[in-house]
Amino acid sequence: MKIAIEAQRIFRPNKHGMDFVALETIRQLQRLDTENEYFIFVGDGPDRCLEESPNLHIVTLRCLSYPLWEQWALPRAVRRVGADLLHCTSNTAPVCAHTPLxxxxxxxxxxxxxxxxxxxxxxxxxxxxxxxxxxxxxPRCRRIVTVSQFECDRIRTALGLDPARIVAIHNGYNPRFRPLENCAEVTRKYLPEERYLFFLGNTDPKKNTPGTLRGYADYVRRSAAPLPLLVADLTEQDTQAILRQIGEPNLREMLRLPGYIPNGDLAAVYNGAAAFLYTSLRESFGIPQLEAMASGTPVVTSNTSAIPEIAGPGALMVDPTSPAQIADALLRLETDTDFRREQIAYGLERAKCFSWEHTARELLALYRSLK
Incomplete structure (x- = not known):
């Protein structure tokens, strides 16, 4: 088959979740499958993180906006290469296109x-x-893929889909997320302290940044020696607004705000953290908690949405709307050495249940079923 894959954002420097899912899956398909021919449709960008091979071709399309790129340029380009199948990887697709989707x-x-x-x-x-x-x-999708059984059930129920048309294929994580030594050289780029807590926060309501900072403020008040909180992806302006909103303006002195942390540095940042906070209100999968677990970092995670499915029964889960529960979990990791050791061991084993190779093999089987 000629398989076209939309991966519009994978060459942008500041990649996020869906970009990495597409990139890592394509890399594994490139390694595993020499039978089919792939055409990867991308937008222009400086981070050339994928190389061509004999049966994998990169096609760069340039457009003024994403809607024009997806709705006008992409279907025309897919038709030109004569693709048998188009896989759109990021929630949306061309409305008017004739290639099986x-x-x-x-x-x-x-x-x-x-x-x-x-x-x-x-x-x-x-x-x-x-x-x-x-x-x-x-209505025109041959198959719909989602990333957890939780999300599969939710989509099927909410949209009234035939169960045969939707399938859950779990994400993976990159094996470079593993226990490392001597991470201080990297972490010093983002904060001076060697010991800290880590949180990937932004202004998306589902990330629960205000609730997480309320929990952290409670921890700071109750801890004998509170650690600073490294918060990625949050601007100074947004931070100040959130701290005013939650009535904790003095918490700013405990926060470290480096902005975007490149993915290449994240393994060291996870390793350096005393704990990772993944206290979202709503997630469809949760790659960051796997990355932290695989790095040997204990994780405080949520008991909502798809997060327990991925974190597993032994994870340290809290109600993300309860600041007291977030603080309790951090304090227990800080004061109970045996419990902390158990959480690290559990996370390392749990992460082994997921890999991008497994993701790609399941996706390849789906492609072949549509011949």
Whole structure:
């Protein structure tokens, strides 16, 4: 088969979750499958993180906006190469296209009521675009792929889909996330302290940044020697607004705000952290908690949505809306040496249940079933 894969954002320097899912899966398909021919459709960008091979071709399409790229340029380019199948990897797809379609629908958060207003105009416009496009695309999908059984059940129930049309294929994590030594050289780029807590926060309401900071503030008040909190992906302006919102302006002195942390540094940052906070309100999978577990870092995670499915029964889970539970979990990791050791050992074993190779093998089987 000639298989076209949409991976529009994988060459941008500041990649996020869906970008890495597409990139890592494509790399494994490239390694595993020499039978089919792949055409990877990307946007222009400086991070050339994927190389061509005899049966994998990279096609760069340039457009003024993402909607034009996806709705106009992509279907025309796919038709030119004569693809037998188009796999769109990031929730949306061309509304008017004739190539058989596989869609990865990571979640339907954009169809759900928001817990709070999102101050990011970019994220709000993306939400609106998905609300307009996805209902129009779903009827023509040969298969819909999502990333957890939780999300599979939720999508099927909410949208009334035939169970045979949707399948759950778990994500993986990169094996470079593993226990490392001598990480201080990397972590010093982001904060001076050698011991710290780590949180990937942003303004998306589902990430629960205000609730997480409330829990951290409670921990700071109750700990005999509180550790600073390294918060990635959060600007000074947004931080100040959140601290005013939760009534904790003095907490700023305990926060370290480096902005975006490149993926290449994340393994060292996880390793250096005394604990990783993954206290989201809603996730369809949760790659960061796997990365932290695989790095030998204890994780405080949520008991909501797909997170328990991925974290497993032995994980340290809390109600993310309870600041006291977040603080209790951090304090227990800080004061109970045996429990901390057990959580590290559990995380290392749990992470072994997931890999990008397994993801790619399941996806390849799906492609072959559609011949």
């Amino acid at each position: 596989v869609l990865t629908l990571h979640d339907i958060i954009f169809l759900e009521k928001q817990t709070a207003r999102n101050p990011s105009l970019y994220q709000s416009l993306g939400r609106l675009y998905r609300r307009l496009v996805v209902p129009r695309v779903l």
